[in-house]
Amino acid sequence: MRKACENPPKPTVERLPIYRRALEILLDEGCEYTSSCELAELAGVTASRLRKDLSFFGRFGTAGMGYPVRELLDAVNSILGTDRLRDVLLVGMGNLGRAIANHAPLRKCGFRIAAAVDVSPAKVGRVICGVRCYPPSETARLVREGGIEFALLTVPPGAAREAAERLAEAGIKAILNFTPVHLRLPRSVVVEEVDFGILLQKVAFAVTQGGGENA
Amino acid sequence: MRKACENPPKPTVERLPIYRRALEILLDEGCEYTSSCELAELAGVTASRLRKDLSFFGRFGTAGMGYPVRELLDAVNSILGTDRLRDVLLVGMGNLGRAIANHAPLRKCGFRIAAAVDVSPAKVGRVICGVRCYPPSETARLVREGGIEFALLTVPPGAAREAAERLAEAGIKAILNFTPVHLRLPRSVVVEEVDFGILLQKVAFAVTQGGGENA
DNA sequence: CACTCCTCGTTACTTTTTTCACAAGAATGA
DNA sequence: TCATTCTTGTGAAAAAAGTAACGAGGAGTG
Structure with a gap:
């Protein structure tokens, strides 16, 4: 069919x-x-x-x-490729990273946080929110050995570009970019931006101009 | 001009x-x-x-x-209505709520978390991540007295519909809905959905089908 | 078995959005 | 001053997406 x-x-x-x-x-x-x-x-x-x-x-x-x-x-x-559980790499175990690691509905959508990467020595080696934390230098190994295709980028803005390039080099297929930084990566890497500020601005326009027309 | x-x-x-x-x-x-x-x-x-x-x-x-x-x-x-700092109500002080409360870039976009609402008695009355936490019953008062137009909905899925209706009744203008629940509200309330699972599925399709075409 | 009802899949049509190409306008330099 | 060189703003053409209407084909009923 x-x-x-x-x-x-x-x-x-x-x-x-x-x-x-x-x-x-x-x-x-x-x-x-x-x-x-x-x-x-x-x-x-x-x-x-x-x-x-x-x-x-x-x-x-x-x-x-x-x-x-x-x-x-x-x-x-x-069709979506969610017919089996897919492993995801969490890059940046800050507030947002932890929130996503604990975000139960992800599992129902067919995704599992397989591992996390963070620069902080205090986090590396520990299991935080059920996810084991590795240093950035391990990125490539994690991606390759785990067959990981997706990454969630939740690092501070200043670290975004470097982390993204590291992911691209490691062979990641797609990045969900939660940082307000426009990434410039090879076209082979799918990048989806999730910028809370941009989303708020969008509804702000709808409210101020449209006077309340729904989307 | x-x-x-x-x-x-x-x-x-x-x-x-x-x-x-x-x-x-x-x-x-x-x-x-x-x-x-x-x-x-x-x-x-x-x-x-x-x-x-x-x-x-x-x-x-x-x-x-x-x-x-x-x-x-x-x-x-x-044009966007971001020429002045706008107050936002945070509904649900869980992991995601705290992450957003700490999310510095929001301020640069012209938004400020003015207050938070949560059901947990352990949180009500306290200041968490720099934001004072109120009980849900205070929602209408906060919105009205603070002139708040925007809300971020970060409650668990089961509580989403009720919280959203409370916001709509309080006269909120727009809701950024982080829950995987489709809200049914009057057209006068602008609703923007931010579903991490849906976003991941979108890139999953791009990866599996497109073989790597960028957006 | 014939008839009716219901719902899908598709085709034709309308609206929206993007792309392209060019005329008008401002600064620079001789 | 005048020609040259940019760069904008816009109108028309092309592409994309959404809407509505219709025919085909099962399911249920008498």
Whole structure:
């Protein structure tokens, strides 16, 4: 039922995790089948957009019946690559790093903090929030031997660029960048920026200009 | 120099904070003037897109010269509503809440954690990470008396919906939702979702499918 | 078995967003 | 002063994304 994935639009891909979350809710409730209407409602999109999004990846439903929840969830997981638990490297065991290490919902999304890296000698060697802490010099070894593809960058702004370059050299595939620093890395490394300040500015505009139009 | 803001595209608005960040870097470096090429390079967009984005809000540059950094930054701040320090309410003083309370860069973006709310009696009344902690019952008073418009929702998933509704009733204007729960609130409240799991899934797709195309 | 109802997947259409290319305008130097 | 050289701002074309409508095809019913 999987298509050869004829280059789906970027917004479509960004909605897949939202569908996934909705499907998990339905599964928890014991629903075996759902409709595009119901699922779209849960995900906060229109039914036709949901159907079109899914159609980029294959045919998952049966006319008149809807979608089998379990199967569709498996399919979405397979598309996203979250069908197995993936190891993540935490770079920077500060406040934010610890918060993420303790962030339970990550596990439900298919990710596990496999190890952490920090410059502080007080942290290296210890297990903090359930995660063992290594010195930065171990980065490459951890990535290679652990087969780690993803990193969370939660170091102070001043250390961001160096840490990112170290990760890139180690062969990391993707970085979730929580620092307010624009990283300049080879295109082979996927970088996703998560800047709380930028997000707040975005809603600040919506509030001041729009006078309260929702997204 | 400000236009009447003829409904700028949403993507344009989302890029403004990025331009803002680039402008601050230039200002720190002591640059008085910059060009659309230089600024676009720093922001990671094309020069024509930058110029078009700015054109939605007015005319800020002079042909042959470029843009005056200080003035353009002031203008962007004015557009975004970050020209003055804005108070933010932190809801949920857990690991993530504390991390954000300590997150220095927020201040540079024009935001200040004015107060926190938490259910735990052990936290209420204390000052944690420089922020005074109040019980949830005080939410409405804090929002009203402090003139607070923005809230950061960092409570456990199970408490998210109730806390969000309390905020909406208190008259909050916007919520940055760090919980993996889809909030259903009146359209008058701007909600921005920040779900680490969803972000990881997004890059997971990019890595597995794209084989490494950057965003 | 025939009929109706329901829901998917797809196609055509509309809107939004991006890209490209160029005219207008300001500074510089002879 | 005048030509030259930049660089902006903008309008048109192209691309991307979203919306709506429709046909196809099972499921349930009598």
